Amino acid sequence: MTLIKSISGIRGTIGGASGDTLNPLDIVKFTSAYATFIARNAKADHRPRVVVGRDARISGEMVRSIVCGTLLGMGFDVVDLGLATTPTTELAVRHHNADGGIIITASHNPTQWNALKLLNSEGEFLTAADGAEVLDIAAREDFVYADVDNLGSYTTDNDFDSCHIKGVLDLELVDVEAVKERKFRVCIDAINSVGGVILPRLLDALGVEYTILNGEPTGRFAHNPEPLEKNLQGIMSEVKKGGYDMGIVVDPDVDRLAFISEDGTMFGEEYTLVSVADYVLGHTHGNTVSNLSSTRALRDVTLRHGGQYFASAVGEVNVTTKMKTVNAVIGGEGNGGVIYPASHYGRDALVGIALFLSLLAERKQTLTELRATLPEYFIAKNRIDLTPDTDIDAILLRVKEMYANEQVTDIDGVKIDFADKWVHLRKSNTEPIIRVYSEASSMDEADNLGKKIMKIVEEMV
Known part of the structure; x- marks a missing residue:
């Protein structure tokens, strides 16, 4: 069983001993730490307010009741959305003039998992520095609960989906x-x-x-x-x-x-963002951002429309931070995450669906016809398993030095860009492995590139 505490929140499997899994005691502690952090930066015109939404996981109601009860005990006003998507909850934070939000979801993890994703007053994920502060507060258990006359209030908003x-x-x-x-x-x-x-x-x-x-x-x-x-x-x-x-x-x-696609084949998860970006850039001149492990096709499409492409470290908050810096009009991640600032700075499948359907309606194309108009790349995903005492940072540094004559990016692991392909090595934050993503014009070439780098790494260990 697993409990993972990180700057982006807390997640783990349900059931088991305190400190080892996502259980009521740890939910209370981490929610209290988050509330303490939020209270330090809360708006002065009202009592601290937090929006809570959850996906439909079996454990969701249990976790929701603990989160809401803890916030009330901290003297917070709670707006409970009930069942709500992550982007719905993000938008509701701003709508309700709240100081933050908690999304109870483990995203794509299996049913035994759940998590608390933490938002700031803009309805965006906490920065690395803010997340680290929450972890520090939790470690020190530096929080104080409200007395009986200053407990928070509880309200529901069961139809924010409409908004x-x-x-x-x-x-x-x-x-x-x-x-x-x-x-x-x-x-x-x-x-x-x-x-x-x-x-x-x-x-x-x-x-x-x-x-x-x-x-x-x-x-x-x-x-x-x-x-x-x-x-x-x-x-x-x-x-x-x-x-x-x-x-x-x-x-x-x-x-x-x-x-x-209409023939029952995958359109390509990486191409969700690429196709939507192609549509947006056809109507709005500007720049784009995706993370280092996403397809080069977004770069190609951006250049085709006269914009500039920028890469960020992996992680939604890193993508949105870079998007703001370069004034990107569209961005996201190759895992099917579309971030459209005209709506909000968060991955949003509803926005992606509506823009994609608008694209198909405008061009009067099928999905297979649309896919044929986009640059063709293939990504291979591999991993290198290491021992807990392996100095992964030293290995990545040596790889960087070996390929110093190529275009190398080291903001998140090491990415080596060749003329017609790339490979990205980054260490996991939760286990002793190096993830190896590689892309080329064919799957065989992408896989061969990844395995070539893997062999080099394995010889270093």
């Missing part, structure tokens, strides 16, 4: 009428979580006909919830039967998005 959907439909580049005219027919896999609640409402508003798989928000995931091809055979088979324009897949908290 989220309206915000998506109101985006300038979401062409609602054009989408309605196309009369799309789609199949959705909502993984038995909150996507089954909000996506039908979005598609109804867009005039899209749909069949939904795994739509009941029971939290009993029908398959591994990470939206990868190996986990999506059910929806791929359904779309392949015919009669659909596409398939739409989200993860349990609806911040990642993948598409299935």
